[in-house]
Amino acid sequence: MEPVASTAVIGIGNEFRRDDGVGWAVVASLQDRAARRPLPPGIVFAQSDGDPGRLIGLWEDTALAVVVDACFPPSSQPGRTHRWSGHPGGSFRSAGPARHSTHGLGLVEALRLGGILERSPLRLVVYAVEGADRSLGAGLTPAVARAVPGLVRRIEADIRGHCAVPAHPPRDERVPRDEWVPRDE
Template sequence: MAVSTRIAVIAVGDRLRHDDGIGWEALCRLRERAAARPLPPGTVLAECDQDPGWVIRLWDDTELAIVLEPAHGRPGHPGRVYRLELDSAALRRPDCLGPHGLGEAVEPARELDRLPRRLVSYAVEAADTTLGRGLSAPVAGAVDVLAERVEEEIVRHRGAAARDTGGDGRT
């Protein structure tokens, strides 16, 4: 698999189902913040539903894929942010499944040799996924936290890539 220095931040969910749109809202915040602090060249902010084929196309040929999605837990803690990281070794294990709908994308991507080098999922526990627009209060409160964590993830990744390649950021 050819690897570029591309980073994909992918919001998975349905913004017409209240808290299921957390990833979409976080991308909006990242775009706003990028006006003052641009994201590194090669960073793509993308939105998609849970179609595994679309997710695979978005993370294909990336060093880092960051997936933002809602989580559904019982009992719930709406607004809680979970982080799961899978590096290339973990992603290649047949027993590796991602959270939410990612398991449906990881397996075919593995078979097609279309896995990102590193996959990080940030899932925010939802309170309300009924039809309608707008986030519940606890989930809306997580939008800034999520945007900050994504920015920090990108900075860490770029720093590690620069160290691994002697400073030029290419692998």
């Protein structure tokens, strides 16, 4: 099956939980940037609460899905950004009970379910931005807000680089979900 959209950019989070809203802020900034400086055609921008069913619906049958979410590790450096992409030789692992996300079921569970249902993107890139504050309230902390413009440029480069790649492999040549490994770039 051919991809429905060439690219889905999905911001996960909650704009009323301070830094947890970084995914939404990145998507909004990318949409503003795209209005001034057009991106390749076929891009869908979406904001999600992270529900696995909704995530799968947003990225299924896309050639590229870029997901942006906040993370809250114990020794965080607010604004530091991590990038993972599909890579053979390992697997994404659930963070378990001490997870660093604000979502009950996370991205890993959505990826596994999407793989089982054969409703996943051909290629996935995940950006996790370390946050400082996930308390109730609107607005990002200054360190996380400063990370947004650079992240928008990185995602734009991912999109443009992906669009320069020739034909997409058929679904059966996709990397199986149990062979993806997180890679900090």
